[in-house]
Amino acid sequence: MFKNIMLAASPQVRNEAAPKAAFSIARRCGSNVVIFHAIPMFRNSWASQTGLIPEEQLVSAVSENIAKHFAEDINTLPGCSVSVTVQPLVQQALAVACAKNVELIVVGERGGGSEGNLREWTAAGSTVTKLSDEAPCPILVVTRETDLSKGFGRILVGADFSTPAENALRYAVTLAKECGARIDLFHVLDVGPGHPNPEYFQSDMEACATMTKERMERKFGHLLKGVEHAYASWEGIPSVEILKYARWNGVDLIVMSHHSSVKDQGRLLIGSTAAQVAFAPGCPTLLVNYQARPCA
Numbered sequence: 189m190f191k192n193i194m195l196a197a198s199p200q201v202r203n204e205a206a207p208k209a210a211f212s213i214a215r216r217c218g219s220n221v222v223i224f225h226a227i228p229m230f231r232n233s234w235a236s237q238t239g240l241i242p243e244e245q246l247v248s249a250v251s252e253n254i255a256k257h258f259a260e261d262i263n264t265l266p267g268c269s270v271s272v273t274v275q276p277l278v279q280q281a282l283a284v285a286c287a288k289n290v291e292l293i294v295v296g297e298r299g300g301g302s303e304g305n306l307r308e309w310t311a312a313g314s315t316v317t318k319l320s321d322e323a324p325c326p327i328l329v330v331t332r333e334t335d336l337s338k339g340f341g342r343i344l345v346g347a348d349f350s351t352p353a354e355n356a357l358r359y360a361v362t363l364a365k366e367c368g369a370r371i372d373l374f375h376v377l378d379v380g381p382g383h384p385n386p387e388y389f390q391s392d393m394e395a396c397a398t399m400t401k402e403r404m405e406r407k408f409g410h411l412l413k414g415v416e417h418a419y420a421s422w423e424g425i426p427s428v429e430i431l432k433y434a435r436w437n438g439v440d441l442i443v444m445s446h447h448s449s450v451k452d453q454g455r456l457l458i459g460s461t462a463a464q465v466a467f468a469p470g471c472p473t474l475l476v477n478y479q480a481r482p483c484a
Contacts, residue, residue, distance in 0.1 A: 192291055193294060195211075196224055196319075201297060204296075205297075205330045207294075209336050212336040216338075221268045222271050222284060224281055225270075226272075226281065227272065277319075281293075290325055293325060294328045296329075322481060325480065327474070329475065330472045340367045342372065342438060343364055344439040345360045346376075349407065355479075357373065359474075360476075361415055363443075365414065372420060373420070374419075376429045377421060379425070380424075396423070401421050404419045440471060442474070
């Protein structure tokens with residue numbers, strides 16, 4: 189399904205989970221992989237790091253180091269290449285993604301382990317948020333090592349009955365048909381402090397869950413024809429319950445909708461639930477952008 193994959197490589201990531209996932213998917217799908225890295229550059233009006241070393245020499249040296257680091261994978265994947273730039277990361281990553289017709293961007297979690305670092309990586313205005321907002325294809329976030337050599341056998345899709353969520357489900361169905369995977373469509377009855385709903389506190393939760401599953405069948409059943417699937421619903425905090433469901437049921441991939449095209453200034457561009465799920469130490473999470481912007 190993925191003919192061209194971009195790996196956003198950085199020495200600052202916590203582990204090698206993302207590169208291993210990208211190369212594993214590439215071997216299974218026969219994909220080309222472009223290893224992309226933007227060198228962090230210090231610049232102000234009087235000085236620049238490029239003044240200390242010629243830009244071409246710096247890019248060449250870093251490209252060589254990256255090639256050595258991933259030599260084993262590069263040597264066994266004929267369609268593997270390295271792209272290094274000193275220009276702004278998001279701008280150049282998008283340019284490469286469009287030029288290479290990239291169908292999947294793979295990123296990992298930054299190192300450091302602090303809560304502040306996670307907020308920096310996922311908050312509105314961050315690198316990942318900007319990349320997600322502009323990317324013409326889904327972004328796969330991989331935070332811990334997982335075996336993807338056999339593909340995705342079980343896919344969990346978060347359903348909140350929104351148009352972006354339906355878009356994510358359609359993508360998941362296409363992926364499931366390619367991989368022969370099962371889809372679990374899961375809706376959390378949100379009783380968290382951020383979205384208090386008095387209806388849930390005045391009703392039988394089992395009845396609410398049953399009605400929700402029936403609603404999912406009515407709304408999404410036609411999309412899931414030909415794919416093994418199941419519906420699930422219960423109450424809780426969405427990000428927590430999605431992660432628990434994935435862990436308890438041996439899910440291989442979580443698919444979440446990305447709301448960047450929804451004009452809601454009160455919501456993080458990447459979606460707070462999506463960010464909390466994607467960057468938790470769980471299974472890989474695919475962020476599918478609603479109305480992703482096509483390449484010019």
